[in-house]
Amino acid sequence: MRTLRSRLTSWIGGAYLARRMKQGGQGGIDASTLALLPEELLTHFRRDGLDPEPLGEDDREGPGLRKVSLPLGLDAWIVTGYDEVRQVLGTxxxxxxxxxxxSGTPAALRKHNPGGLGFSDPPEHTRLRRILTPEFTVRRLRRLQPRIQEIIDEQLDAMEAAADADPTAHIDLVSAFAWPIPSLTICELLGVPTEDRHEFQRLSTDRFDLLAGVEAGLGTVSDSLSYLEGIVAEQRRDPGDGLLGMIVRTHGDEVSDHELLGLADGVLTGGLETSASMLALGSLMLLQNGTAHERMRDGDAGDVDALVEELLRHLSVVQMAFPRFARRDVEIGGRRIASGDIVLCSLLRADRDEGLGKALDAFDPERGKLPHMAFGHGIHRCVGAELARMELRAAYPSLLRRFPDIRLAVPQSELSFRKLSIVYGMESMPVTLR
Incomplete structure (x- = not known):
């Protein structure tokens, strides 16, 4: 029971720490643990390739939501309708x-939770977001744009050099392209010293891997938080031009070191795994669709923008929003949610709700922009949404222009997708560049 409780509370409180959740692996999350979670819940974290598992006919209880029972006597609601998800996230x-x-939150979980925007409520959330938001406006982010393009070009140069050295070699687009771009961008944003960036990338990658088990996962989180504490202390002593330095210069002691740590950790957990998964899965979509490939490679800024939005909507790599807890009895979609119930909003299924348009299960490069939940909604909508868009709009065209003949090196059936994950993605994606 203690192991299960740790598993559930780690999942509820640290959802976005989960890079991948697989059956098997010594000390990891095995089939016996997963078997205790209801199938009605697990199906929302599985996909068939890029598409969600189909729901059964009885899987909807009222419009767009279903009640499920979790272990330990917890009741949860899975919300799938676009309007219902919007209502929950906006209320x-x-x-x-x-x-x-x-009540009942374990002390270990409290210790490893840095706070920040993701797990705070107003008025604390309002104050922290007011501090952070100005640093993520389009105007402020433009200062990063040249450096982001440099990072992309450096990764493409390295891929080209590897192909020149061995023309028969396969390049892993996940490790060579999708992960380094957001990781190095976050280094720039947070002011991580050049000499520390390799270690920072290791820590930021390992913390999403729960194969070693919950305790090891929390240990890696602790290591990465300790490292970020050093970055915060350095920026407090000598503020740089990055995000933390700007906040220190603007707000001074109004923001505590603990709050700076929470904000820095939120940038890491919210901006690395999600952007890396979008870069990988979006590239796969572009390699599969000739029209999208051509428009992304040769189109103008408007074409690129519309395609990026359709990719964000269709892929919705963050499958579930942060869990919510009902403060009081509330009605959503005609159903009564009781005070204390857990509410899980499926962003993926909301983005394919038939009420938004036709054939939304399909990726359509001609669709144009539709409203979507890829970045969430309401006060907890991803503060780094514009940074993510900036990375995607630069990276996809750069990849296809540099390597117009890029293609998968193996059949798609041989690609390894995550089996059960909150942030959906791929383990690897071998390609040939010429």
Whole structure:
């Protein structure tokens, strides 16, 4: 029971720490543990390739939501309809993100939760977001644009050099392209010294891997938080031109070191895994679709922008929003959610809700822009959405222009997708460049 409780509370409180969740692996999350979670829940974390598993006919109880029972006597609601998801995420007074305020939260989980925007409620959330948001406006982010392009070009140069050295070699687009671009961009944003960036990438990658088990995962989180504490201390002593330095210069002691740590950790957990998965899966979509490939490679800024939005909607790599806890009894989609119930919003299924348009299960490069939940909604909508868009709009065309003949090196059936994950993605993607 203690192991299960640790598993559930780690999942609820540290959802976005999970890079991948597979059956098997010594000390990891095995089939016996997963078997205790209801199938009605697990099916929302599985996909068939890029598409969600189909729901059964009885899998909807009322419009767009279904109640499920979790172990330990917890009740949860899975919300799948676009309007219902929007209502939950937008109703601040009825739902809480601060799980540590609920009784029974283990001390170990409190220790490893840095706070920040993701797990805080107003008025604390309002104050922190007001501090952070100005650093993520389009105007402020433009200062990063040249460096982002340099990072992309450096990765493409390295891929080209590897292909020149061995024309028969396969390049892993995940490790050579998708992961380094957001990781190095975050290094620039946070002011990580050049000599520390290899170690920073290791820590930021390992913390999403739960194959070693929950305790090892929390240990890696602790290591990465300790490293970020050093970055915060350095920026406090000598503020640089990055995100933390700008906040220190602007707000001074109004922001504590603990709050700076939470903000830095939120940038890492919210901006690395999600952007890396979008870069990998989006590239796969572009290699599969000739029209999209051509428009992304040769189109103007408007074409690129519309294609990026359709990729974000169709892929919705963050499959579930942060869990919410009902503060009071509330009605969603005609159903009564009781105070204390857990509410899980499926962003993936909301983005394919038939009420938004026709044939939304398909990727359509001609569709144009539709509203979507890829970055969430409401006060907890991803503050780094514009940074992610900036990376995607630069990276996809650069890849296809540099390597117009890029193609998969193996059949798609041989690609390894994550089996059960909150942030969906791929383990590797071998390609040939010429």
């Amino acid at each position: 601040v007074d009825a739902f809480s993100n601060d799980f540590t305020s609920f």
